[in-house]
Amino acid sequence: xxGLWTLFYKELLRFWKVSLQTILSPLxxxxxxxLIFSHVLEAHVQVYPGVNYTVFLIPGLVMMAMLQxxxxxxxxxLIQSKMNGSIVFMLLPPLAYWEFYTAYVAASVVRGAVVGxxxxxAGLWFAPVSLAHPLWALAxxxxxxxxxxxxxxxxSLWAENYDQMAAVQNFIVxxxxxxxxxxxxxxxxxxxxxxxxxxxxxxxxxDGFRYGFFGVSDVSPxxxxxxxxxxxxxxxxxxxxxxxxGYKLRK
Amino acid sequence: MNLVTxxxxxxxxxxxxxxxxxxxxxxxxTVHQGEFFALLGPNGAGKSTLIxxxxxxxxxxxxxxxVLGHDVRADYRQARRALGVVPQELVYDAFFTVxxxxxxxxxxxxxxxxxxxxxxxxxxxALTDKADAYVRHLSGGMKRRVLVAQALVHKPPxxxxxxxxxxxxxxxxxxxxxxxxxxxxQGHTIxxxxxxxxxxxxxxxxxxxxxxxxxxxLDTTANLLNRHTAIQLRLKLEPACLPDSLQRLxxxxxxxxxxxxxxxxxxxEGVLATLREAGVGVADMELLRPDLEDVFxxxxxx
Numbered sequence: 410x411x412g413l414w415t416l417f418y419k420e421l422l423r424f425w426k427v428s429l430q431t432i433l434s435p436l437x438x439x440x441x442x443x444l445i446f447s448h449v450l451e452a453h454v455q456v457y458p459g460v461n462y463t464v465f466l467i468p469g470l471v472m473m474a475m476l477q478x479x480x481x482x483x484x485x486x487l488i489q490s491k492m493n494g495s496i497v498f499m500l501l502p503p504l505a506y507w508e509f510y511t512a513y514v515a516a517s518v519v520r521g522a523v524v525g526x527x528x529x530x531a532g533l534w535f536a537p538v539s540l541a542h543p544l545w546a547l548a549x550x551x552x553x554x555x556x557x558x559x560x561x562x563x564x565s566l567w568a569e570n571y572d573q574m575a576a577v578q579n580f581i582v583x584x585x586x587x588x589x590x591x592x593x594x595x596x597x598x599x600x601x602x603x604x605x606x607x608x609x610x611x612x613x614x615x616d617g618f619r620y621g622f623f624g625v626s627d628v629s630p631x632x633x634x635x636x637x638x639x640x641x642x643x644x645x646x647x648x649x650x651x652x653x654x655g656y657k658l659r660k
Numbered sequence: 661m662n663l664v665t666x667x668x669x670x671x672x673x674x675x676x677x678x679x680x681x682x683x684x685x686x687x688x689x690t691v692h693q694g695e696f697f698a699l700l701g702p703n704g705a706g707k708s709t710l711i712x713x714x715x716x717x718x719x720x721x722x723x724x725x726x727v728l729g730h731d732v733r734a735d736y737r738q739a740r741r742a743l744g745v746v747p748q749e750l751v752y753d754a755f756f757t758v759x760x761x762x763x764x765x766x767x768x769x770x771x772x773x774x775x776x777x778x779x780x781x782x783x784x785x786a787l788t789d790k791a792d793a794y795v796r797h798l799s800g801g802m803k804r805r806v807l808v809a810q811a812l813v814h815k816p817p818x819x820x821x822x823x824x825x826x827x828x829x830x831x832x833x834x835x836x837x838x839x840x841x842x843x844x845x846q847g848h849t850i851x852x853x854x855x856x857x858x859x860x861x862x863x864x865x866x867x868x869x870x871x872x873x874x875x876x877x878l879d880t881t882a883n884l885l886n887r888h889t890a891i892q893l894r895l896k897l898e899p900a901c902l903p904d905s906l907q908r909l910x911x912x913x914x915x916x917x918x919x920x921x922x923x924x925x926x927x928x929e930g931v932l933a934t935l936r937e938a939g940v941g942v943a944d945m946e947l948l949r950p951d952l953e954d955v956f957x958x959x960x961x962x
Binding site: 411412414415416418419422423426427489490493494495497498499500501502503504505655659660 | 678712715716717718719736737738740741743745747749751752753754755756760761763764765766767768769770771772810811814
């Protein structure tokens, strides 16, 4: 297991060494969203009865930051290693494909959790948020980060340059997180867009995570966790199969 | 295959194709334990492809490769533990220092506390004072030595160096080879590819030459030198004329120097006797031994 631990530690050290960019910068961006949206909308919008809009917004923003950063962590680390060739240092040793998967996903979970925790704690300064069901929130947080960590591996294996990698991030991951109900409840949408939102797995992550805070959600947390777990398993299986086959790594 | 002492490297009928290019066409090669072995060939001959397949960076279309008897696919963990590879590309991870890179590399090979060996490696490769420098800040020659250190962190019994001295200055090249030779004396098997053929000639016991994905020569360095290229005899004669009976040996003229091609040193005596009988004096004489570069050129252009 030394190989797995080393790779995991290397991945942690990598993002820690550039923490201005990997932790502080997403933290600040997310808090700007919070500041602006809560200022503009707080007086006008109440999504759940008795829940102030800023309080409603915070869990969504925490989850959004976690998902985007978990994805960024594995994807940017791997694409950089691929592009500058230092991936050979991980391909020459006797590391198994599942160790590779575990180390990268675990590091993504840690990065997502650190950023999410930062956003959550800073959010307390804006509004008091309490956790009605902490274990539900934790389960959705961990599954969400792990799912996006795996998605980051798949994307960076597929991408052949930074441009393609950025395209996945900007045209798939960011829209899916923004359109998942971070800023609103999907019940406020027209029926068609409600149906579209239900096809977005990120919706279940945000909705389930929010249930952990308020005990209220658009769909039942049981259904959400089953869908999220299924997505996580499917992405993990795909990642493991790609890694085992040496897809775009071992010619 | 002998199970008691397996070959350091066993390559059997390895084929590899990239699209329409047949990079390797049935390579058979055995490198014995303790050998200092050179893999030579022009660019595109398939040397790096072969090394990549051996190291697991690429996969063969067919054929079998083993390191110390461990199949590189079925038994990849053991095969990779037995193998240390210095890649040709000058790659590094911009995030880490030399020591961090070496610690990570040790960990990937399952070694936890490797500091004393890492210190020893740094000293032998003249990197001690750069241990805490970021690799991206080092010169090309130093980066190359970091790659060598990374390949050796797990003390691999079989070491493959793909163009290890490219971009390394003469003094460092000497110390690098002294270090590698010491490892060889300690029992490590060394395989190298190099563009500096004189290096291969000076260091290696055996040589394989690759051309267009095939092994075109495989022999001891001494045999290759003896077998392939004639010895060149350069003569300045007085009077400046070559007797008819020696014309068959002539391989051209360089100003007033006559060039003769001999197969063996023993033929020299006959040439001198013929000249004496013909009343031609020898004003100056030089014997040029063939070097590996001549053999290489002869085989590659054949």
